[in-house]
Amino acid sequence: MENWYLINKPENYNIIKDNENLTSFQKILLANRDIVDEYKINSIFNSSVDNLHSSLKMKDMKKGVDILLDSMMKEEKILISGDYDQDGVAATVILYKGLNLFYDNISYAIPDRIEDGYGLNKNIVDDCIENDIRLIITCDNGIAAFEAIEYARENGIRVIVTDHHEVVNIDGKDVLPNADAVINPHRMDDDYPFDGICGAVVAYKFIDAIIELYGSSLGIKKQSIYFLLQYAMLGTVCDMMKIVDENRIIVVEGLKIINQTKNLGIKSLLREINWQKDVDIYTVGFLIGPIINASGRIYTAKLGVELLLTNDEEEAMTYSKTLVELNNERKEMTQKSVEVAIEKIEYENIHKNDIIIVYDSSIHESICGLVAGRIKDRYNKPTLVLTDSSNDGIIKGSGRSINAYNMFEHFNKFRDDFVAFGGHAMACGLSIEKTKLDKFNKNIQEDSGLVEEDFRKIIDLDYGLNFNNINKNLINQINALKPYGYGFAEPIFASKNVIVKDVFILGKDKNVLKFNFEQNGENLQAISFRIDDIIDKLKISINEIYNIKNKEYDIVYKIGENTFNGYTNIQLNLISMR
Helix, strand or coil: CEEEEECCCHHHHHHHCCCCCCCHHHHHHHHHCCCCCHHHHHHHHCCCHHHCCCHHHCCCHHHHHHHHHHHHHCCCEEEEECCCCHHHHHHHHHHHHHHCCCCCCEEEECCCCCCCCCCCCHHHHHHHHHCCEEEEEEECCCCCCHHHHHHHHHCCCEEEEECCCCCCEECCEECCCCCCEEECCCCCCCCCCCCCCCHHHHHHHHHHHHHHHHHHHHCCCHHHHHHHHHHHHHHHHHCCCCCCHHHHHHHHHHHHHHCCCCCHHHHHHHHHCCCCCCCCHHHHHHHHHHHHHHHHHHCCCHHHHHHHHCCCHHHHHHHHHHHHHHHHHHHHHHHHHHHHHHHHHHHCCHHHCCCEEEECCCCCHHHHHHHHHHHHHHHCCCEEEEEECCCCCEEEEEEECCCCCCHHHHHHCCHHHEEEEEEECCEEEEEEEHHHHHHHHHHHHHCCCCCHHHHCEEEEECEECCHHHCCHHHHHHHHCCCCCECCECCCCEEEEEEEEEEEEEECCCCCEEEEEEEECCEEEEEEECCHHHHHHHHCCCHHHHHHHCCCEEEEEEEEEEEEECCEEEEEEEEEEEC
16 A cells, blocks of 8 residues: 655745745755755755865774874785675775875775675685785774674784774664774764765775875875765765765765766776766666676675776776676576565565565575565565575575664664674664574564554655646756755655546557646646556556546656657656556
8 A cells, every 4th residue: 555645844944944045846845855954955056075074073083094194104014895885895996096096005805795794804804914914994894893803903903994884882882893993973972964974985084084184295185086986976876875965965076077987997887888878876876886786796896896996998898798797697686586585475474574584595695685675665564585694504684674664773682693783774784593583583573663554655745736837947946956866855746636648558568658647738748667566556457558548547756858859848757646
């Protein structure tokens, strides 16, 4: 069942109602998104890098920079310890390219998803000991690497943690790893103004702080590191960080840079997928990100790092081709595993539980998160997908959640049951002894706190419109607030009592619906790529779609434009109807 709710936040609107730089309509859109403070509003209309928050406000930042400089003065070998997802890859590239501007005794390591698991581990530390590396800098990981960091310290290796994941909190107190510096905006004692940044941005902040403090001594100007913002943008979009506050500046500026990029890897990858338009949030989130992520899922994330580091065109072409092939393999694996999981869930009535927990040994552990996401979307319930790990008796997997359920907070109550655990409100990863799964499942169901209303799919509406209100001026006001993305959603509208004048099935695979709608004498075209969803909501079969002609419906949509043969017309992007 689906509920439509008109967002109404008059208290927010009243805060910004006197802002002369916004139209009344834009004030409603921003109020609906809780964008009311001056900094966040300015970040929409002025994306200057100069307006980013000062990196030095982050706890332990100067301490970490000074440790790095001391290590450089001693001419020590330094290792960057990254992670195997897009954010981790981007963070690794930022640190590697950034540090190489003034120091070249740098190497990097990415853990193997299957053999090593997430984050800094003993194997990486052993390699550091063997290769006489004296400083480890983590990125997009490390906040929960207690044992590995302790092991490194015992062997005379200093560790700087740069991370953005939730900090372990016990009895209201942060439990931090015993690193020489822990840079993470989620620390309770951190005064940084915005904690919603990704690992790649924390890495960028570290490089930025070095230049802020010692750039003149190193002979490097601030502008010389701005090219790194394209990688910070990749991490921000692909790690589903909210496109608000300084993230908005990073995304806007990062997109500008990537569209003029000199990076051979990015250019080669775009050629390989035949992308000839500007790179936007869609390109990053649905094309570039998944392709680079695929290497860490079913091969090695080093391939993604090397793609972004290489200065050899032929090498870049080889990496790009391999990554696209891996991503195609990943998509096929995911689809098969989703089908297996759904069959198990339906057969065992797992979908009737508040939290869907499915264990199946046939699912490859590298795609558990993707499968969990697809299952979550289908049932609109928090979902954990588990499979066998390489360690006997241990199963591991990933979870994806819904807005009503803070997965990290609830799962963290049972941390003692896990072999390993980490994540945030909407996603997590964990390992657990197989014999403890039933007990954990029972505990987590009893603790859910969810009610039936939480499982209903919700569409939040910005505004109810009549067709005669939809014009170029309205579109210009919407476009002025771009880019839209996670946490700053594209506006959604509704219109009542709309007549279907005509309907067509389009596309090579017959998976697109085109409508001609009419309301009070005004006509608009609409397109929907959700043919199965629309058919389901109308409670008809595909063969009955033409029977809806001349009938009246309420519709939900986004407002877009369609250009054909040089002419641009308003086109609604249909989301739902009833």
